[in-house]
Amino acid sequence: MKESSETSSTSKRQLRKPKSNNGCRTCRLRRVKCDETPITCKRCIASGFKCDGYDTERLSYKRNPTKVTAPAEYYFRTLLPDKTTDERRSFNYFHSFTVPMMNGWFDHRVWNRLVLQMAQSEPAVCHAIVAVSALQEVSESCGLAILPEDISDRTHRFALYQYSRSLKYLTVRMGSNDPHVRNTVLVCCILFIVFELLRGNYDQAILHLQNGMHVLGAGKFDYHALYQAHPALERNVEDSLAAALVHLDLQSAHFGASNTHTQLDLALLEDRGGCWPKPVEFESLQDAWVMRDRIFLQFCMFSALCETLSEADITADFATLSTEQKKQQIQLLNFAHALDALEQTCIQRGAMSEKDRGSLELLRMHHMGVSVITDSCLIKSPKVIFRIYSERFDKVVDLAEQITARFLDRRRAAGPRLTLLMETGILGPMCLVIDKCQNVAIAQRALRVMESWPHREGLWDSTLASNVASGRIMNIQEDADTAI
The missing domain is CATH 1.20.58 (Methane Monooxygenase Hydroxylase; Chain G, domain 1)
Incomplete structure (x- = not known):
């Protein structure tokens, strides 16, 4: 009799259908079984609900969650009640990993508070966060600063799907008369820039940056006014957002991609010499x-x-x-x-x-x-610069070495390696030193600082910057040999 009961129980377990994860978003939110009718499910229509459709791409359930101390699942279920498990998981990663990374050098209001707050009320921001987080987790796991696009990979498809959803929500939001909509657009621009940089699409990242500067209302910067005020402030948007965008635009100026920098000439200097x-x-x-x-x-x-x-x-x-x-x-x-x-x-x-x-x-x-x-x-004269300023350039590199060593030691103790920042740290200054110092020994030390830590600082990528710097050092060496 006992054997018959166990056989019956086993048969029921075998006949029970496995739980489907392919239901529409509305049924999954309501925690009811979806009939999975294409386009719009019949259960939603019969119950008087609007069917929000299906996720065309989802993350693989075989992936092991990152082993970190992170807020519990119920926290994000409360914070983002209308989002799927995959979306909440990626948001968790952004909250636990990406935000601390972005604040590696300084604590920025944009990442500490603004982006996370807006994600709760702005679907465009939330989906942009999920898109960035999904790509960044892959980047961290494989140790690549730039991810070659792989449409066959489920995570890549999921990230692109979230990116497209963000664009769709943002397009609708931009039709609003809400005076705060500019903040939403600017936050999305910053997140889109990060997303495209992770994919290595610099042209698209620059386009998003230029669009953001246009929304910000930043025309050509007044050179002389820079003695008095920051050009991003007092533009009827969140100050930290404006400052973050202008900082990225400043980085783009090094690559000749900024539309806001005045072409300075002697006449302009003479015109307002009293500032x-x-x-x-x-x-x-x-x-x-x-x-x-x-x-x-x-x-x-x-x-x-x-x-x-x-x-x-x-x-x-x-x-x-x-x-x-x-x-x-x-x-x-x-x-x-x-x-x-x-x-x-x-x-x-x-x-x-x-x-x-x-x-x-x-x-x-x-x-x-x-x-x-x-x-x-x-x-x-390179000889004069070499003779007079070598010691000062050397001190700059000394300080950069100390900063990098202590920073990396602190980050190792705090958690995973730091690979993604949107703030200028050591790469820009070291490139300037290499370009200007005219001293091969100092330039090589600066290059070693750059190579010791593979990472990204906004538009600066340490691998690409190091390759360019290596070529510059060869030119300095050739010029020195020629002078001899």
Whole structure:
């Protein structure tokens, strides 16, 4: 009798159909069985619900979740009640891994709060987050900064599907009269930029960046106004969003892809020569970060002008050029004083964390690098630059080595390796040092710093940057050999 009962129970288990994961989104949200009728399920129609259709792509259930301390599943079920298990899982990864990565150098409001808050009310933002997270997890697992597109891979298809859903929701949202819709568009632009960078689609990333700058309302930056204010602020959008986009645009200027930088010329310098920098004060590291970008923007325009001038041109207009150089030197000095004052204030308040110390050190390295290049920008002789400025370039690389070593040690203790940031760290400064120092030994040290840590800093990719830098070092060596 017992054997008969066990046989019956086994037969029932064998006859029971396996649970289907292919139901429509509405039935899965309601936790009812879907009849899986194509396009629109009959159960939704019969119950008076709108059928939201089916997910054309889903993640593989064979994938093991990443072993991390992350919020429990019920937390994301409450936070994102209308999202699928796959979407909540990817959002969890973004929350637990991507956000800490984006805040590797500084704690940015965009990643700490804004993006996560908007994801709860803006479907376009939520699906963009899921798309980025899905690709980034693959990138981390295979150790590749750029993922070659593989449509046969389920995760790639899932990410592209989420990306297309985000675009669809964003198109509808842009038809709204809501005055806050610009913030939604700008957040999506930033996430789309990250998504395309992970895929290695630089042209598309730049296009999203330029569209974001257009929505921001940033025309050509007024060079002289940069002595007084950051060009991204006071544009009726969230300040941190504007600053993040302008920072990426600044990076794009290095690659000749920015539409916002004024083509500086001598006439423009002479036209408004009365604009001088004023002393500044920082209430926070975020203030210092914004001020650093103001200096970077101006430095980028002025140094680009100096690059185009011959020694004879510089001699002919030395008074105008040296006056502008002096203004930038004063602005850099003001920055250094404000940074020192901020550090003292933080120490007195007992509010200086280890991460804050690292952020201050990074800002000082940026300041040191820009200062030495500003001081030498009117000198055309490689021999003179080598003789006068080698020691200062060497100190910049010393600081970069220390920052990188401590930063990587801290990140190893905190969790997985850091490969994706949207903030300038060491790559841009090291490339500038290699390009300007005229010293092979120093340039090779800077290259080793870049190669010691494969990662991305916004538009800067360490592998590509190192390859370009290697070519530049060969040119420096050839020039040195020729001079001998």
